Amino acid sequence: MKKGFMYILKCSDGTYYTGSTQDLELRLQQHQNGVGANYTARRLPIKLLYYEEFQRIDDAFYKEKQVQGWSRNKKEALIKNNYSDLVKFAVCQNETHSDNNDFDSAQSPE
Template identity: 70%
Template sequence: MKGYMYILLCSDGSYYTGSTNDLERRLAEHQNGEGANHTKKRLPVSLLYYEEYQRIDEAFYREKQVQGWSRKKKEALMEGNVDLLPELAKAYRDLPSSGLRQQ
């Protein structure tokens, strides 16, 4: 059974990342307030991006991966700027500190 990972834009400007085996049905559920709590409170929503997978478990895995990404990294994915993804994956703690002295 096919699966989809998708990103919605909510009315407050936030993103919602989900997965489903029926994208059209799931989008209708979100629009009708039958989706996740996050989207129920932020209607209407619009589909910005989706990826199709051969199996729903692959889509679910991808959903969990993308949910942990920063807004900028999600936007790079949606815009097709995959070359930016490794740079945007760096954690703040991994960046060189500026103005701090090492003792």
């Protein structure tokens, strides 16, 4: 199996694009020429902010899908290699999250 790369681009409008590829240089040229993806083609120019190399392309694709689901803050922590913020932003941030996993207050059905 071929090696792969997961990468994060910054688009001209400030948004991030996360992708994966077997040939990072070629893929960056494609994005910059407007043929890499519809999303980046409408937001040129782009800038490579981060990439990781993997021994297998399927591992790079898996990481791409994982990072695509992350918040902007968590992506920025990854880009800056800031492990403490990466951990901080990994914590669930929605209102249903409880810092206390104590289920004693849960009501049981009668």
